[in-house]
Amino acid sequence: MAATESSTRPIVVVTEGGPHIWAIVNALADRVGPVSVILEAPESKKRLLMGRARRQGWISAIGQLGTMVLTRLGKRFLAGHAGRLIAEEKLATEPRQGQAIIHVPSAxxxxxxxxxxxxxxxxxxxxxxxxxxxDMLAKMPCPVLNYHAGIAPKYRGMNGGYWALASGDQGNFGTTVHLVDAGVDTGGVMKQARGKPKTGDTIAGYALRQAAFSRDICVEAIGNALAGRLETIDPGLPSKQWYHPTIWYYLWTGLTKRVW
Incomplete structure (x- = not known):
């Protein structure tokens, strides 16, 4: 497909939603072109727990669930901090009037x-x-990219920003836009951005901080894809998949390393 044809075509973002995602969507709409959002229904917590128990065992699965619950509570208690972050970074974290949103059961x-x-x-x-x-990827009519809140391939999977900080690897607190293959954040890397957390940031809000410094790479990667340019880079990093921290690891790391 010619780049001139592709550049006039719309953008689709597939997501479960969240303020940090809307910050990305609105940046794309402002700086690249029209965006249609396909919003999938949240995955059943029971199904999520059962799947993790099969892969990692019940102890780890229950420990991770504890951190997920604590994170959700943390978002409520830290709403003021999130509000200040949004204002300082000029993030648009809600769907705008007229935004095309299509609801589906699953991506x-x-x-x-x-x-x-x-x-x-x-x-x-x-x-x-x-x-x-x-099979789904093979049927896609256009390039498929992924915005990952971590530096791939070193911090693939969940909570990439948190794990970089918890591992003492502050220089890799960042994000990646990559091509999508059948693996977990294993496709060719197109763009990466690195930043720094600020006082008051926690696992409940790292994604919002990361979105703030990642709008440019999303705009650049999407613009390149629309123009038919899908060049990738080699980050030169080891590859590892990460999951949610267990509640006991999270509390211990918070108390001993001050990484929350």
């Missing part, structure tokens, strides 16, 4: 694929949604 389901084919986008950006199967 990996036929309803999602049907909508993507109907919209005929020049590029699809995944941002905080279920993994797409190899």
């Amino acid at each position: 990996n389901g036929p309803e999602c694929l049907k909508e993507i084919k109907r919209i005929k986008p020049g590029v699809v950006l995944l941002a905080g949604c279920r993994l797409l199967s190899k």
Whole structure:
């Protein structure tokens, strides 16, 4: 497809939502072009717990669930800090009036694929949604990119920013936009951004801080994809997949390293 044709085509963002994702969506709409958002339903917590128990054992799964609950509570208690971050960084964290939003049960389901084919986008950006199967990816009519809140491939999976800080690797507190393959954040890296957390930032809000310094790379990567440029870089880093920290690890690391 010629770049001139692709650049006139819309952008699709597939996501479960969240303020940090809307910050990215609105930046794309302002600086690149029209965005249609396909919003998937949240995954069942029971199914999520069962899946993690199968992969990692019940002790780890329950420990991770504890951190997830604590994180959700933390967002409520730290709403004031989040509000200041949003104001300071001039983030637009809500859907705008007239924003096209299509609801589907799952990013990996036929309803999602049907909508993507109907919209005929020049590029699809995944941002905080279920993994797409190899079969689903093969049916995509355009390039598929992923916004990952971590530096890949060193911090693939969950909570990439947190794990960099907890590992004493502050220089890799960052994000990645990469091509999507059937693995977990294993596709070719297109763009990366690094930043620094600020006083008061915690695991409940790292994603928002990361989104603030990642708008440029999302705009650049999407613009390149629309123009038919899908060049990748080699970060020269080891590869490891991470999960949610268990509640006991999270509390211990907070108390001993002051990484919350």
